[in-house]
Amino acid sequence: MRYERPNQPGAKVEYQSRYDNFIGGEFVAPKAGNYFENTSPVTGKVFCEIARSRAEDIDTAVEAAHRAQPAWGKTSVADRSQRLLQIADALEANLEKFAVSETWDNGKPVRETLAADLPLAIDHFRYFAGCLRSEEGAMAELDEHTVSYHVKEPLGVVGQIIPWNFPLLMAAWKLAPALAAGNAVVLKPAEQTPATIMLFAELVANILPPGVLNIVNGFGVEAGKPLAQHPDIAKVAFTGETTTGRLIMQYASENLIPVTLELGGKSPNVFFGDVMDADDAFRQKCLEGFAMFALNQGEVCTCPSRALIDEKIYGAFLDSAVARVGQIKAGDPLDTETMIGAQASNDQLEKILSYIDIGKKEGAKVLIGGERVRLGDGLEDGYYVAPTIFEGHNAMRIFQEEIFGPVVSVTKFSGFDDAISIANDTLYGLGAGVWTRSTHTAYRAARAIQAGRVWANCYHLYPAHAAFGGYKQSGIGRETHKMMLEHYQQTKNILTSYDPNPMGFF
Amino acid sequence: MSAPRVTATEAAAELIRRLVACHGPLMFHQSGGCCDGSAPMCYPRGEFRLGARDVLLGEIEGTPFYMGGDQFARWQHTRLTVDVVPGRGAGFSLEAPEGVRFIVRSDVCRSDEPA
Numbered sequence: 001m002r003y004e005r006p007n008q009p010g011a012k013v014e015y016q017s018r019y020d021n022f023i024g025g026e027f028v029a030p031k032a033g034n035y036f037e038n039t040s041p042v043t044g045k046v047f048c049e050i051a052r053s054r055a056e057d058i059d060t061a062v063e064a065a066h067r068a069q070p071a072w073g074k075t076s077v078a079d080r081s082q083r084l085l086q087i088a089d090a091l092e093a094n095l096e097k098f099a100v101s102e103t104w105d106n107g108k109p110v111r112e113t114l115a116a117d118l119p120l121a122i123d124h125f126r127y128f129a130g131c132l133r134s135e136e137g138a139m140a141e142l143d144e145h146t147v148s149y150h151v152k153e154p155l156g157v158v159g160q161i162i163p164w165n166f167p168l169l170m171a172a173w174k175l176a177p178a179l180a181a182g183n184a185v186v187l188k189p190a191e192q193t194p195a196t197i198m199l200f201a202e203l204v205a206n207i208l209p210p211g212v213l214n215i216v217n218g219f220g221v222e223a224g225k226p227l228a229q230h231p232d233i234a235k236v237a238f239t240g241e242t243t244t245g246r247l248i249m250q251y252a253s254e255n256l257i258p259v260t261l262e263l264g265g266k267s268p269n270v271f272f273g274d275v276m277d278a279d280d281a282f283r284q285k286c287l288e289g290f291a292m293f294a295l296n297q298g299e300v301c302t303c304p305s306r307a308l309i310d311e312k313i314y315g316a317f318l319d320s321a322v323a324r325v326g327q328i329k330a331g332d333p334l335d336t337e338t339m340i341g342a343q344a345s346n347d348q349l350e351k352i353l354s355y356i357d358i359g360k361k362e363g364a365k366v367l368i369g370g371e372r373v374r375l376g377d378g379l380e381d382g383y384y385v386a387p388t389i390f391e392g393h394n395a396m397r398i399f400q401e402e403i404f405g406p407v408v409s410v411t412k413f414s415g416f417d418d419a420i421s422i423a424n425d426t427l428y429g430l431g432a433g434v435w436t437r438s439t440h441t442a443y444r445a446a447r448a449i450q451a452g453r454v455w456a457n458c459y460h461l462y463p464a465h466a467a468f469g470g471y472k473q474s475g476i477g478r479e480t481h482k483m484m485l486e487h488y489q490q491t492k493n494i495l496t497s498y499d500p501n502p503m504g505f506f
Numbered sequence: 507m508s509a510p511r512v513t514a515t516e517a518a519a520e521l522i523r524r525l526v527a528c529h530g531p532l533m534f535h536q537s538g539g540c541c542d543g544s545a546p547m548c549y550p551r552g553e554f555r556l557g558a559r560d561v562l563l564g565e566i567e568g569t570p571f572y573m574g575g576d577q578f579a580r581w582q583h584t585r586l587t588v589d590v591v592p593g594r595g596a597g598f599s600l601e602a603p604e605g606v607r608f609i610v611r612s613d614v615c616r617s618d619e620p621a
Contacts, residue, residue: 036603039594052603163541164595190541191595191602220598241543242574243535243554244597250555264540301540347593347607351545358584358612397612400580401544427538427576473538473576 003100003110003334006047012100015195018049021057021217022201024064025210030218031056038195041107041342042333044381050194053218055226058186061214062232065157065184068211073154073182077132084129084180086207088122094203095122098196100334102168105195107342107383108296109333120462121172124480127464128180131482145499151492154182155234158488159227161220161248162197163239164190164344165299165404169462171197174237177484179212186214186233188224192345220244231255235488238262239301241402242473260477260487262301262469264402265430268423269293269304269459270413270445272436273312283320285457286435290321292459293408294328294340294387299348301474302431304408304459306399308422311412318410321389322367328387330373340406342382349383352405355398356388364392364409394422402428416441420448429471433459452478514566514588518608521590522548522567525600534588535560536573536581536610537597546571546588546608547599584612 006013018035020027035049051057072080091098099113108117138150160174167189178185189197194217201215216223228236229251237260238248245263252259275286293304309317333341343349349372356370369388374380387406390398399409413419423432423445433455434445446454452469455461462468462480469478477487514522526532531551537543547554551570559575566588573581593607601608 165541219603220596221600221602225598240541240597241537241539242577243537243547244542245539247549247554247598262540264538264543345594347545347591347595347609350591350593350607351609354609354611355544358614361612361614362584395580397581397584401538402540403544404540427580 001336002332003096005334006100006104012097013104013199015048019051019195019198019217021051021053021061022198022205022213022215023057023061024067024214025205027201028060030054031060036191036219038105039345040104041344041383042104043378044346044383047104048195050191051217053216053223057216057218058223058226058230061186061216062157062230064211065186065214066232068209069154069157069184072184072209072212075182077135080180080182081129081132083207084125084132084176087204088125088129090203090207091118091122091125098168098199101196101199103333103341105193106164106167106344107333109338109341111336111338112296114336117166117169120464121169124169124172124176124464128176128485131485132180135482135485145497147496147498149494149496151494152181152486152489153492155488155490157184157186157233158235158237159230159233160185160187161224161227161236161238161240162187162189164192165296165301167193168196168200170239171200173479175213178488179208181485181488183488184212184214186216186227188216188218188227191217191219228252229254233257235259245475260479261475262430262479263473263475264301265428265451265470265474266306266400266402266426267302267304267431267433267451268306268308268426268449269433270308270419270423270435271310271313271317272419272434272438272441273310274437274441275435276313276317277437282437287320287324289433289435289459290408291324291328294325294406295460297340297343297385298406299344299404300460302453302460303402303404304431304433305403306394307408307410308413308419309410310419311414314412318367325368325387325389330384330386331375332377332379340387342384343405344383346383348404349385352385352403352407355401355403355405355407359390359392359396359398359409362392362396362398364390364396364398367391367410369406394425400426416444420445423449427472428474430469430474431455509585511563512566512571512586512588515590518588518590519567521601521604521606521608522569526567526569529600532569532600534566534569534571534608536571536577538574538577542595542597545596546610547597548601548608549598550600583615585615587611587613
């Protein structure tokens with residue numbers, strides 16, 4: 001089926017023509033009164049205006065957050081947990097609306113938003129609602145009269161800068177643990193995808209107390225930077241790339257606050273020879289695992305954009321993999337049959353095409369794809385790229401840089417040690433995949449690859465219950481998993497003497 | 507003398523001149539990684555703290571262009587041309603509010619050129 005485009009009769013989504021910021025529980029115009037046009041990558045056409053905020057708007061949001069946080073931090077865990085569950089229920093009741101909106105704002109196929117973005121975001125709020133109820137501090141008797149209590153306290157007001165590849169899900173990853181831990185948040189969405197989060201603001205306005213969540217839209221340099229530099233935030237969390245990551249650490253160092261950084265990768269997907277030992281369901285699973293580079297048009301920090309194939313099976317496996325990729329259906333992202341949608345922005349499209357260009361210039365061979373796609377039916381100006389397979393070697397730039405598009409670079413390896421050596425020959429260490437019928441090989445490879453998340457015989461699963469984050473230049477800290485609560489908490493130690501007598505020093 | 511490692515298209519040069527007029531002297535730092543990465547970031551000069559291992563590739567329109575040392579080791583066989591395209595969003599890069607985005611286009615160094 002095909003969902004109706006937003007603001008058309010029968011559509012699941014009706015956008016306002018203009019969105020203000022969400023500050024202190026209200027929709028507030030940016031002080032300078034400026035807005036920017038928000039484009040759908042599906043059609044390349046503008047569909048709403050978004051607040052173009054500046055430092056003074058960030059100041060207002062941080063102040064609102066500080067007014068709200070003390071009371072929010074003191075609410076009972078039962079109360080905070082209940083509100084997270086209410087957010088999850090409200091999202092679930094509007095799942096199609098939010099799925100269509102994410103597709104319209106980002107360009108990704110609705111098949112994915114219905115099956116992944118929304119269910120994962122919903123579950124994230126439920127997961128942290130549960131974690132919160134089971135969390136406990138610790139107590140230790142150090143001697144007969146001395147007891148050490150460890151109590152968790154919220155950090156206070158935190159700043160979160162959200163990427164555009166999974167706009168709502170990445171917001172959920174950051175918001176759910178921060179809110180669960182009792183923090184108030186000032187959130188800056190990506191300027192490429194600012195719309196769905198405003199629908200989210202409308203949804204939760206009556207669930208969260210005013211000021212607990214504040215959303216300020218605008219450009220990175222005008223709104224993101226003053227948030228990252230703000231002296232009254234206790235932490236900044238950012239998903240993006242390395243240069244901005246360094247800049248955010250630099251700003252955080254001026255305020256001596258912690259950061260969480262998720263900065264991308266160049267994830268290897270390693271196929272050992274035994275995957276071809278039988279022509280069975282598992283072989284098909286492996287071929288699907290190869291094609292996972294096209295998920296979300298490749299705009300995933302853990303995109304398996306390097307495929308390393310055992311030389312023993314190289315030709316046979318690659319032939320099947322190319323055939324599988326050839327079956328990926330491009331089309332209208334609002335059609336539930338469409339498997340690959342639009343890249344999120346024009347500059348993203350141009351960057352991908354520039355990498356396809358240097359790949360060819362370096363001598364890599366295009367096995368399939370390698371070009372922009374022009375779709376019909378009003379989608380002519382959308383940003384579509386054909387799934388592309390390059391064959392080359394690991395020193396080529398298409399093997400070393402995150403293209404953030406539906407492009408995989410394939411090479412072969414000779415034996416286990418060579419596979420690990422190529423897999424680790426990268427600046428990054430975010431994700432990796434290993435595919436084999438041997439549990440021994442899977443475990444050895446998973447331990448040997450320097451990456452924060454290694455998928456063994458699967459790929460692109462993102463359950464809330466598993467920690468996600470990078471080694472090497474892929475960032476600092478983790479997201480998802482209950483350990484995130486601690487990333488948004490201070491540890492208070494109360495060291496108490498129950499001895500009525502003086503120590504005797506003085 | 508070998509060809510410069512980094513040059514700018516006329517459109518990029520014109521944008522740099524316009525940004526300099528608004529913001530004063532500028533600098534570029536090539537980003538890696540996801541989202542808006544693998545693209546050059548443009549800041550007021552001195553805004554981004556350079557490290558000991560950042561490499562100066564050259565200047566375009568009098569604006570220095572840097573890259574992390576580890577990244578340079580993997581890019582040094584290519585020459586870069588900074589271009590500009592219509593776009594949206596670029597970390598904290600200065601040009602984004604203009605509705606444009608710097609990108610790099612690349613060529614492989616000829617084998618007779620020093621890498």
